Amino acid sequence: MKKHKNWQRWVTSAALALGLSTGAMAEDPMKVGFVYVGPVGDYGWSYEHDRARIEAQEFFGDKIETTFVEKVPEGADAERVIRQMAQSGHDLIFTTSFGFMNPTEKVAKRFPKVFFEHATGYKRAKNLSTYVLRTYEGRYVSGIAAGMMTKTNTIGYIASFPIPEVIRDINAVYMAAKSVNPDVKIKIMWVSTWYDPVKESEAANALIDQGVDVLIQHTDSPAPLMAAEKRGVKAIGQASDMSKFAPNAHMFSIRDDWAPHYIKTIQEIKAGTWKPEDFWGGFAEDMLMVASMNDNLPADVKAAVTKAHDDIKSGALKPFTGPMKSNEGKLVIEAGHSLTDEELAGVNWFIEGIDATIPK
Template sequence: MLTRRRLLIAGVSAGTLAALAPVLARADNVKPSLPLKIGFVYVSPIGEAGWTYQHDLGRRAIEAAFGDKVQVRYAENVPEGNDSERVIRDFAADGAGLVFTTTFGYMNPTIRIARQFPRVVFEHATGYKQDKNVGVYAGRYYEGRYLAGIVAGRMSKSGNIGYVAAFPIPEVVMGINAFTRGLRSVNRDAQVRVVWINAWFDPAKERDAADALLAQGADLVTHHTDSTAVVQAAEARGRYAIGYHSDMSRFAPHAHLTAVTHHWESFYTRTTAAVLEGRWVSENVWGGIKDGMVALAPLSAAVPADVAAQVGEQQQAIIDGTLQPFQGPLFDQAGRQVIGAGSTLTDEELLKMNYFVEGVVGRLPK
């Protein structure tokens, strides 16, 4: 499977998700006939939690908001590659006026099909290629990761944390590093051990990796993969876990401390309204906690009040802009200074992140 998510060099204004440079206006932008046909292409099954599940909540929000003005369909478990190109083309050929393609490996097929259907609007999650009728969007997941790291640092007794990861691309590395930065802001000696599974959604591999980390003494595990297997592994062994994409507490009621969750409802309904009203333009959107696109799931009852208060304070600091997860001084795992005090990594630097920070154990695959 191709790597899925490459984040975008863009910012987003609070509440508005305003247009960001560069913006490519559509020359033929007119109001569509009703109902507006909308297609969603998903890389994995919708299931009950995870990456695709969160996008499907956005699809349902469109149906709830616009009723008979829209006709929404989806295709799930579509592999990245030739199959995705066929599915995207089928939606466009069947009269869709708006198509959401929700994984990085759909990027090139989306661009190719968009050029064949210039009057159809396409929105691609986590890619970086735009066109007059193709916009791109993603979340600043690393902000939530930093806060989750604080929870882990306060709740772990051993300081041995396990992390199940999909592919060694900048987005995933960024999350590992942000989590470790949050972790070591409250527990300087804590360490993060990473196991790579080279898949976004493979519950068996995810479970095996989590079990291996737990067997090596991790008393808390987290993940950048799509299923609930990691939190369930922690539940089975009586350890703690922090979920990803969705609130996974019902799958691990004792283990689950919180989760870094993604929220697409506002973006999807806002985009649909823009298409319906004939005012859509191509945008780069990269929204975080302040914009409501990333959030922590409710903390479990096992998390003490003072820990919850600390997380709340740090979250507000991120919203206010007084805390950046990658502000200096920042050192890589070999002790080399990346940036000094008073500096912060730029978006461009974040999107090229190819090193581990202090506190991550093991080498980053090339």
């Protein structure tokens, strides 16, 4: 005991000699980990998550310490990475892809003192929250522009995986395009990847060969934009500002900003006020935005995009409001009803007019 007291006295004296307060020494930085499905250089989804991580680090300074692991496959590898983070003393772990949901839930059960937040999923626990962007809001705005700009009346959608987020976003694009162009059709190409520039480029070219002249993507590389630029058609950027990759083809990008949620979550954990929830952020929360609208767009298209954005942000426009039928003829939204977040999270149908089936 005497030796322990002497050691404490020595540490305190050393701290004072260095101009540090003993309180500052006692407070270790919060360790915050991030798990990404793609590379931080994808210029899309993972790029924006990492940009938000950097912004949170700058906001809190030495009060937090952030780490990340990129290019983590969804499945067993993800569980191993998340578990290793929890074992290495992380206080909070953000897992940023739908396929990380089950691995995150498993690890959260084993480490009840660690806080977990999972992006785009629906499973929660005492130490596990979910968070998602209302990407369908950005897709609706994209559909307005696509419907007005297409000359072939055929727009294309490069889709990743048939999960609710992707399905509802395809619906949002089509319903918006249809509202301004009754003759519009949508062609969907599934690539079964979030990030693969070769596959994305091949899908873009295949769609263009089928008469598509406006491309929208739910994948993370700028390859579709670059293909559009080369082929002389239009395209819209995904997750981050992709304007530099296609100066003429790029109409605008729908940019994600995760920083407000990351900063808020860390603040709540530090204050002891964090509670598990299902958080949705969009235009209203300034976590989704229209970025770098091209000067070459016609004035009426710019005005329509701006109005749709403003109406969604204010709540005047709720895209998923009934009556609405699926493409199998089933009434999926009653007249006057707007889908709740819980209902949006379970969308597993295409709306009337989309000539396609959802892969199993």
